[in-house]
Amino acid sequence: MNDIVFKNVCKSYDGKVNVIENLNLTIPAGQRLILLGPSGCGKSTILRMIAGLESITSGDLYMGGVRVNDIEPGDRDVAMVFQNYALYPHMTVNKNIQFGMEIAKVPKAERDKQTDWALEILGLSEYKERLPRQLSGGQRQRVALCRALVKKAPFFLLDEPLSNLDAQLRTSARAELVKIHEVYHPTFIYVTHDQIEAMTVGQNIVILDKSIIQQMGTPDEIYNKPANVFVAKFIGSPCMNVGDARVADGKLWIGEDGVEIPDDWKVIIGDRSRIKFGIRPEHIDFAEGSGDVHAKVTYTENHGNKLVVAYVSGGNEMMACLDPFYKLGDDMYMNIQWDKIHFFDADTDKNIGYPAR
Amino acid sequence: MQTKKVKNTLKQIFWHAVIIATVIVFLYPFLYMVLTSLKPFADIVASGANIFPKRITFDNYIHTADAVPLLRVIANSFMVATLTMTVKMITSVLGAYALTFLPNKYSNKVFYFFIITMFVPFSVIMLPNYLTLAKLSLLDTIVGVSLPQFADASAIFRLRQSMRLVPKSLIEAARLDKVPHMTCLTKIVMPLIKSSIASQCIFMFVNCWNEYVWPMLILRNQEMMTITLAMKKFSGSEGSTGWGTSMALATISVALPLVLYLIAQKQIISSFMSSGIKE
Structure with a gap:
C-alpha cells in the first residue's frame, strides 16, 4: 500500500524554532489529498519532506510502509511538479521528459513510447522539439506534468503547480490534474493556497495554519462542518x-x-x-x-x-x-x-x- | 521642445566624445605595438611622435623567427596556458558545485577560507612554491609552471556566483530523478552557466599566457621558454635595440588570445541572450 504516514514529525531549520510541530498525518494510498493553508503555514515543507528535499528533525515518516527518514529523494520513487515547473531551459520538451528515464536507463524505444503517451494525454505532441522558453506558461506547466507522469511513480507531489497561470488556464488545468490522477491513481499530494483548487481537485483536504493541522476532511465536510473559526473563515468566498x-x-x-x-x-x-x-x-x-x-x-x-x-x-x-x-x-x-x-x-x-x- | 532637442544632441555629442577619447587611450598602445612592428629600425628611432610607418616592412617578423624558435615558444606558452586553464577550470567547477549544491555546516567556512587565499600576495607564496617544486623535481617543466595555479579561489568564487543563479528547483528535480552529481553538473549546471565558464576560460588562459615572473623563475632551459620570456630577449638591459622585433613578438603574442577571444565572444553573447529567460 502506498500510503504516507507522519508520526510525531518535527522540522526545524535552525535547531531552535520548529516550523512543523509534532505532525501526525496519514495519507491513504491512491487519494488526491490537498494541503491547504496560508503562506508560511508549513504545507510546502511537509511536501518537501515527503520528497526528501528537506530532512526530518525528529519523528518518523513512512511511505508505503517503509521508514524513509534517511532515504535519498531519488530512492523514494516520487514524481514532483514544482511551482516554477523546474524545466531544464536548455533541453527540448522531449529531452526534458526523457531525461529522468535516461538516467534510469530505460531503453530508448520505451522512453519514446512513454513520452508520446504523456504528450498525447496533455495535448502537447506538436511541441515536442520546442525549448521551454518557446512555450507559454500553461504549456510549460503541462510539460512539467508530462515529466512527472512518465515516471509513473506511486507518489505524485505537486507544489502549487497552477499558481503561475491565469484564471482561465487554471480552470482547465484543474481538470487535467484530476485526469492525470485517474490515469493510474497514484497517491497524489497537492499543495495550494487556493481554496477553489482545493475544493475542486481534492478528495480530502488538510487545512494547516501555523504548522498545525486545523482540519482534515472531504471538501464537503470542510465546507459544511468547519472544525474551527480559522477553517470557517478560510474556506468560502466571501x-x-x-x-x-x-x-x-x-x-x-x-x-x-x-x-x-x-x-x-x-x-x-x-x-x-x-x-x-x-x-x-x-x-x-x-x-x-x-x-x-x-x-x-x-x-x-x-x-x-x-x-x-x-x-x-x-x-x-x-x-x-x-x-x-x-x-x-x-x-x-x-x-x-x-x-x-x-x-x-x-x-x-x-x-x-x-x-x- | 527645440531647446530640449538641442540639449539632448549636446549631451550625446559629449558622451560620444568621452567614449571616443577612452577608445583612443585604450587603443593607442595596441596600435603603437602593431605599427612599430611594421617599421624598419631606422624609422622606429627617428620617427618621434609619428606612430604611422612611412614604409611597411615585415623584416622584424622575419628576424623574430630567426632569433627565437617561434613555433616552439608559442607551443610552450600554449601548453602552459591550456594545461593551467583546463585543470583550473575542472577544480573550480567542482569546487563551486560542491559549495553551491552540496551544502553542509562547514561549506561557508570552507568558502571563506578559499576567499582568504585571494588576499595572499603572489610574492609571499612565490618562494615556498618554488621550493616545493624544486623538491618535486618539477623545475624547468611545463607542469612546474602550471601546478601552483591548478586551484584558484577567485575562479571558484565567480563560478559559485553564477551557479547560485541556477534555480534550486532544477537541481531538486534532478535529485528526484536520481541524477548523479557528475551528470547534474555536466548536463544541467554547466550548460546553464556556459557564458560564465567561457569567460572564465578566456580569463584564465590570457592570464596564464601573459604571465612573466613565475615562468621566469621556473623555466631556465631555452627550449622551455614561453613567449613572454622570449620577448625579454630583445629588450635587453643595455638600452633595448630590438624594439621592432620585440614589438613583432608582442603582436604575435597578442594575436593568439585575441583570436580565441573572438571565437568565444560569439558563444558568450549567445549564452547571454538565452540566460535572460531562465525560469
Whole structure:
C-alpha cells in the first residue's frame, strides 16, 4: 500500500524554532489529498519532506510502509511538479521528459513510447522539439506534468503547480490534474493556497495554519462542518461571517436583538453564556420591516451573478450574497436559519457541534 | 521642445566624445605595438611622435623567427596556458558545485577560507612554491609552471556566483530523478552557466599566457621558454635595440588570445541572450 504516514514529525531549520510541530498525518494510498493553508503555514515543507528535499528533525515518516527518514529523494520513487515547473531551459520538451528515464536507463524505444503517451494525454505532441522558453506558461506547466507522469511513480507531489497561470488556464488545468490522477491513481499530494483548487481537485483536504493541522476532511465536510473559526473563515468566498453573541434566557442575543434558540441547539450550546456564531454569506436570509436581528446595510457590490451586501448586525460586520435583483429596503433584518448556522466556542474557537438531524 | 532637442544632441555629442577619447587611450598602445612592428629600425628611432610607418616592412617578423624558435615558444606558452586553464577550470567547477549544491555546516567556512587565499600576495607564496617544486623535481617543466595555479579561489568564487543563479528547483528535480552529481553538473549546471565558464576560460588562459615572473623563475632551459620570456630577449638591459622585433613578438603574442577571444565572444553573447529567460 502506498500510503504516507507522519508520526510525531518535527522540522526545524535552525535547531531552535520548529516550523512543523509534532505532525501526525496519514495519507491513504491512491487519494488526491490537498494541503491547504496560508503562506508560511508549513504545507510546502511537509511536501518537501515527503520528497526528501528537506530532512526530518525528529519523528518518523513512512511511505508505503517503509521508514524513509534517511532515504535519498531519488530512492523514494516520487514524481514532483514544482511551482516554477523546474524545466531544464536548455533541453527540448522531449529531452526534458526523457531525461529522468535516461538516467534510469530505460531503453530508448520505451522512453519514446512513454513520452508520446504523456504528450498525447496533455495535448502537447506538436511541441515536442520546442525549448521551454518557446512555450507559454500553461504549456510549460503541462510539460512539467508530462515529466512527472512518465515516471509513473506511486507518489505524485505537486507544489502549487497552477499558481503561475491565469484564471482561465487554471480552470482547465484543474481538470487535467484530476485526469492525470485517474490515469493510474497514484497517491497524489497537492499543495495550494487556493481554496477553489482545493475544493475542486481534492478528495480530502488538510487545512494547516501555523504548522498545525486545523482540519482534515472531504471538501464537503470542510465546507459544511468547519472544525474551527480559522477553517470557517478560510474556506468560502466571501468567507463565513463569524460574530459574537450572548446566550441568556434561552435566547441568542446578537447586539440588542434576541432570538429564541430551538431545543436541539440548546443541548449543544449547553451553559455557555458567550458564543461565536457563523453564517455563510449565501445563507443569509434578509427581510424588510421585521425579522430576527436588525441589519444596517453599509454598502453593496453587484457582481453580476450575485449582490454582495456588507452590513452590521449587533456590532458584527457581516456580508451577504443575495440574488442580483434583490431590492434592499431602508429597514432590513436578518433571519437566523437554524439549519445553516454554526457555533464556535468563544474561548477556543472550536466548533461546538451540530444537533442530530 | 527645440531647446530640449538641442540639449539632448549636446549631451550625446559629449558622451560620444568621452567614449571616443577612452577608445583612443585604450587603443593607442595596441596600435603603437602593431605599427612599430611594421617599421624598419631606422624609422622606429627617428620617427618621434609619428606612430604611422612611412614604409611597411615585415623584416622584424622575419628576424623574430630567426632569433627565437617561434613555433616552439608559442607551443610552450600554449601548453602552459591550456594545461593551467583546463585543470583550473575542472577544480573550480567542482569546487563551486560542491559549495553551491552540496551544502553542509562547514561549506561557508570552507568558502571563506578559499576567499582568504585571494588576499595572499603572489610574492609571499612565490618562494615556498618554488621550493616545493624544486623538491618535486618539477623545475624547468611545463607542469612546474602550471601546478601552483591548478586551484584558484577567485575562479571558484565567480563560478559559485553564477551557479547560485541556477534555480534550486532544477537541481531538486534532478535529485528526484536520481541524477548523479557528475551528470547534474555536466548536463544541467554547466550548460546553464556556459557564458560564465567561457569567460572564465578566456580569463584564465590570457592570464596564464601573459604571465612573466613565475615562468621566469621556473623555466631556465631555452627550449622551455614561453613567449613572454622570449620577448625579454630583445629588450635587453643595455638600452633595448630590438624594439621592432620585440614589438613583432608582442603582436604575435597578442594575436593568439585575441583570436580565441573572438571565437568565444560569439558563444558568450549567445549564452547571454538565452540566460535572460531562465525560469
